Each structure stands twice: as C-alpha cells, then as structure tokens.
Amino acid sequence: MTLKRKKTRQISVGGVRIGGDAPIVVQSMTNTFTHDVRATVAQIHRLEEAGCELVRVAVPDMASAEAISSIKKQIRIPLIADIHFDYRLALAAADAGADGLRINPGNIGSAKKIKAVAKKAREEGIPIRVGVNAGSLEKDILKKYGSATPEGMVESALRQVEELRSADFHDIKISIKTSDVIRTVEAYRILSEKTDLPLHVGITEAGTLISGTVKSALGIGILLLDGIGDTIRVSLTRDPVDEVRVGFEILKALGIRRRGPEIVSCPTCGRCNIDLFKIVEQVESALVNKTIPIQIAVMGCVVNGPGEAREADIGIAGGRGHGILFKKGNVIRKIPQADLVRVVIEEVEEIERGR
Ligand code: SF4
DSSP: OOOOOOOOOOEEETTEEESTTSOOEEEEEOOSOTTOHHHHHHHHHHHHHTTOOEEEEEOOSHHHHHHHHHHHHTOSSOEEEEEOSOHHHHHHHHHTTOSEEEEOTTTSOOHHHHHHHHHHHHHHTOOEEEEEEGGGOOHHHHHHHSSOOHHHHHHHHHHHHHHHHHTTOOOEEEEEEOSOHHHHHHHHHHHHHHOOSOBEEOOTTOOSHHHHHHHHHHHHHHHHHTTOOSEEOOOOSSOHHHHHHHHHHHHHHTTSOOOSOEEEEOOOOTTOOSOHHHHHHHHHHHTTTOOOOOEEEEESSTTTHHHHHHHSSEEEEEOSSEEEEEETTEEEEEEEGGGHHHHHHHHHHHHHHTO
C-alpha cells in the first residue's frame, strides 16, 4: 500500500524543508533549562545522534532567549524557540538566531503583538508555527464551543494564521494538539481540509513510555495514513531521545522512512532455549545509533525462527544454548549463545563497510 500524502505548501526551517515533497521530519524538544547552555547543548547532541532533525527549546524568560545564540553555535540541527505569553521573548529569540518560532494563539496576546512577531520573523527570514493546545484556547472560542472541541481548535489556529497573513507573513506551519487521540485526529482532519499549510502532528502530553508510545503511534499513525503530517513529534514524559526513536519507529512501521536497523524478534514461548530477551536488548542497544537501514531477525527457536531469519538481512534462530546465523536467507553457521550478540554486531558492521 502506498500512502498518499497531502501536498502542502513547502517552508524551510534553518535549511530543513518541511511540507510539499520533503520527507516527513522527526522533531523533539529539550527538557533542560534552556538558559543552562551546557546541559541543553549536551542533550541536543544526543538528539542529533539519535536522528532528530529539528529541535525545539522552551523560552520562558529572557535568559533562555539570549542563550539561543550560544546554543546555536554548538549544534548542527535547526532550533525552534517555543514561546508562550510574552511576545517580546519571540523577538529576542529571533534576534538570538532561532531558526523558527512557535507561538500559541491562546496566550500570545493582541493582534498588535502578533504583528510585531510576524515583522521580526520576516526580517530574519524564519517561519512561525502556530501551535494550538486544547488546554489554552482563547476565551471567546471556549465560550462559543463550550469546550476545546476540534472545531474550536481549528478556528483558533486559522484565526492566528489570518493575523499573520494580514501582516504579510506566509511561512507558517500549524499544530493543533490535545492529549486525546480521537479529538486530535478529528481536529487535524478538519484543519487539513481548510488549509494547505504544512502541519506538525503529535499527541501532546501523551504520557509515559508505554502509554505515550501507544497514543502517539495511533494518533500520528492514523493521520499519516490519511496523508496528513509534515513533521512529527512523539511527546513522552522521559528522555527526549526516546521520542526520536519512537518517531522513527512509527515512520518505519508505515514504510514511510527507514533509519537504522529494524529488529524483528519473537515474544518467546516454552520452545525457547536461549536467553532471547537479553540477546535482543543487547543487540538493540549496541546498534541504537546506527543509521544503516537493515533488518535483523532474532528468533527463539526453529519453529518460526528460520523463516523470519531467512527473510532478514541478518538472522538468528535459537537452538539449545546456541543460535543458527542466517545471512540473506542462507544458513551460515552455528554460534554458541555467548557469542551471538558480538557476531550480529560484527555482521552489521561488515554490511555497513560494504555499503
Ligand atoms: S519463534 Fe519459537 S520461541 Fe519464538 S515464539 Fe515462536 S515458537 Fe516460541
């Protein structure tokens, strides 16, 4: 099945193309204090290594806005400044070299303030994301709809887009997130019908690793299957590096982008006679930062093992205290359990060298 993606207007954030025919971009957000330049840069470096393509930082005060210029000098990926409440922080972040701004229509204030941000962004040649959150809608919209309905959120986003356009600003991206999967999907579907601006999709405040991954995979996955979404962010209450990993896993599972090894492994059962959990965990963590798109099957026994292992680039089918190594469908040799992880890693590195 080929996914039919909606063609949106293309913008660029610090050289990363978004929308149109550009690949769907994986982004994340730091959870350090932005004014702590050292900690923020260190976290961004880890995000870069995990494949993060755009990073957002919170700008709650002037010290954070000003820190952007030092952070920018030490990182490779574009940086977006996340602004709430005070439009002057957006101006300062743009002055400090942010590659994009995210503002929230519900709390940024009057049209005059939005126009000032638009003017600054135009001068600096940077785009603005209008980021609507269900928890912070404008009062009149809440009153009109009774609660943060999908329609209300869309109205809020489009109202702010109009403010920006009336200030002759057009490099806009929109997001419209809630922590509820169905409501978020509905909101994006309505929004996508009404605009061709690029959309950043995600489920906000999605939760811990398991619940957040499930909600994000469902919400983002449904939208991507609908052809909606130009950048994605998985939001998790933990190390943002995991957000990037889950983001790529969603894209990989839908066959949209491939980055790094895809590990196929069985759940094990009473037929498994090797310590498969440990082996898979060790293989996964040893290869976590590899970018080579390769399929590795690590299977517990000879029932489904050889079949899966044969289809993968590299495969292991477990036996009693050993595993059979397969490469591109061919049986290579029997390997003692203690050497399996090392051998798989060596095989991946060999394929990498021969690329
Ligand atoms: S591959 Fe073997 S060990 Fe794994 S779940 Fe299937 S039957 Fe059980």
